[in-house]
Amino acid sequence: MRAQSLVHSPMANSFSYHNGWLHCEEVNIKSIAKQVGTPFYLYSTRKISSQFAIIKQLIGSMDARIYYAMKANSNLAVLRHLHNLGAGFDVVSGGEFQKAIKVGSNGSSIIFSGVGKTKDELELTLKGNIKQFNIESFPELLALNEVAGQVGIRAPVSIRVNPDVDANTHEKISTGRAGDKFGIPILRAAEFFQLANQLEWVEPKGIDIHIGSQITSVDPFKKAFNSVAKLVMELRQGGHVIDFLDIGGGLGIPYNHECDTPFAIEEYFKLIRDIINPLDCEIELEPGRFIVAEAGVLVSEVIYEKSAERNILIIDAAMNDLIRPTLYSAYHPIVAIKKSSTDQPLRIYDVVGPVCETGDTFTRGRELPSFNNGDLLAFLNAGAYGAVMASEYNTRPLVPEVLVGGSHWQVVRERPSFQAMIEREKIPDWL
Numbered sequence: 001m002r003a004q005s006l007v008h009s010p011m012a013n014s015f016s017y018h019n020g021w022l023h024c025e026e027v028n029i030k031s032i033a034k035q036v037g038t039p040f041y042l043y044s045t046r047k048i049s050s051q052f053a054i055i056k057q058l059i060g061s062m063d064a065r066i067y068y069a070m071k072a073n074s075n076l077a078v079l080r081h082l083h084n085l086g087a088g089f090d091v092v093s094g095g096e097f098q099k100a101i102k103v104g105s106n107g108s109s110i111i112f113s114g115v116g117k118t119k120d121e122l123e124l125t126l127k128g129n130i131k132q133f134n135i136e137s138f139p140e141l142l143a144l145n146e147v148a149g150q151v152g153i154r155a156p157v158s159i160r161v162n163p164d165v166d167a168n169t170h171e172k173i174s175t176g177r178a179g180d181k182f183g184i185p186i187l188r189a190a191e192f193f194q195l196a197n198q199l200e201w202v203e204p205k206g207i208d209i210h211i212g213s214q215i216t217s218v219d220p221f222k223k224a225f226n227s228v229a230k231l232v233m234e235l236r237q238g239g240h241v242i243d244f245l246d247i248g249g250g251l252g253i254p255y256n257h258e259c260d261t262p263f264a265i266e267e268y269f270k271l272i273r274d275i276i277n278p279l280d281c282e283i284e285l286e287p288g289r290f291i292v293a294e295a296g297v298l299v300s301e302v303i304y305e306k307s308a309e310r311n312i313l314i315i316d317a318a319m320n321d322l323i324r325p326t327l328y329s330a331y332h333p334i335v336a337i338k339k340s341s342t343d344q345p346l347r348i349y350d351v352v353g354p355v356c357e358t359g360d361t362f363t364r365g366r367e368l369p370s371f372n373n374g375d376l377l378a379f380l381n382a383g384a385y386g387a388v389m390a391s392e393y394n395t396r397p398l399v400p401e402v403l404v405g406g407s408h409w410q411v412v413r414e415r416p417s418f419q420a421m422i423e424r425e426k427i428p429d430w431l
């Protein structure tokens with residue numbers, strides 16, 4: 001595949017202006033806004049397909065499969081689409097497992113990750129005959145052994161090792177350094193395998209790593225892959241069977257198309273081909289963000305344009321709908337739904353939501369086209385870790401989601417009514 005075909009542009013093939021209005025595939029976003037109301041998330045089926053296809057193509061003939069990390073975006077419609085494309089799923093909770101089953105996946109296509117799997121979750125997924133448990137501690141291994149004995153199903157296990165590499169990503173999403181809460185120290189892996197082999201109801205079969213998220217350089221992957229390759233050979237020399245190698249996710253995307261260089265995905269796959277593939281394991285990939293981030297936007301309306309000390313755009317989306325700027329100081333491009341004319345002056349804006357916290361600020365001092373009350377705008381690259389992290393803080397309804405496919409679109413998660421939200425809570429009769 002030629003590098004050119006992978007070049008990311010802010011609206012690569014799925015979001016573009018036609019007749020002055022931003023469209024998602026063939027649908028005018030303005031018309032969706034009119035019917036659904038704002039704010040809402042909007043996803044492009046086509047963009048999800050094309051991101052998935054990039055990875056599939058780079059896998060080529062290697063014995064490797066994509067287990068989409070559904071925590072990035074777990075809307076059932078998105079999951080069904082990825083299932084149809086042939087994805088397996090990496091789940092991190094009993095709820096995510098249920099969603100995978102709901103869209104037609106089966107146990108053999110599901111990997112269960114995470115540091116704190118409860119016994120209830122272990123039982124649920126064991127009975128679902130999942131492909132693999134990625135185990136992160138000895139107490140967890142003992143718990144799995146116990147539950148597996150009760151259920152009478154031997155549990156296939158991969159050991160998540162912490163290779164102690166710094167992924168050079170945001171502090172809150174770096175997971176592969178010694179001292180991070182994930183995995184077991186790589187130096188203790190052999191000892192761990194020995195202990196695991198003595199347990200009756202678990203079957204250690206593989207190694208797993210995941211060093212962080214939104215990683216933009218291939219160097220940390222290279223370090224981690226080299227450590228893991230060395231480990232696999234050592235373990236085999238020690239008589240252990242290593243059939244599966246789960247290399248996690250973490251592939252970054254260019255959030256700011258003007259200054260971020262796209263993740264060198266061809267180089268990443270060259271590393272897999274050179275370092276991982278020769279180990280002759282079944283390779284498991286767990287990309288999340290890479291597949292869905294650029295396929296989604298968050299559409300919002302300007303409530304007030306307030307100019308005093310600074311120009312402030314108060315919009316109807318808030319930190320409860322998209323928390324990435326607040327949580328990770330993340331950057332999202334902001335574009336007008338109605339294309340601004342080139343002779344229109346730019347203004348310097350702070351863009352904020354209505355929530356009663358200063359942290360509810362999407363950006364400060366951003367140069368944008370001038371907006372008026374009632375104008376629509378979109379945050380780009382919001383398809384991953386957007387809707388899934390939304391809450392009802394300030395008793396704001398959970399933000400709805402819409403999926404576009406060609407000229408079709410459908411609401412795939414509805415905005416709850418105030419009544420539905422309020423009815424979930426109960427006032428005890430002794431009050």
Ligand SMILES: *Cc1c(COP(=O)(O)O)cnc(C)c1O
Nearest residue numbers: 069210213249250286287288289
């Ligand atoms: C979050 C996570 C992923 C996906 O990470 P992305 O950065 O979205 O690709 C994969 N595997 C595990 C274990 C994770 O926790």
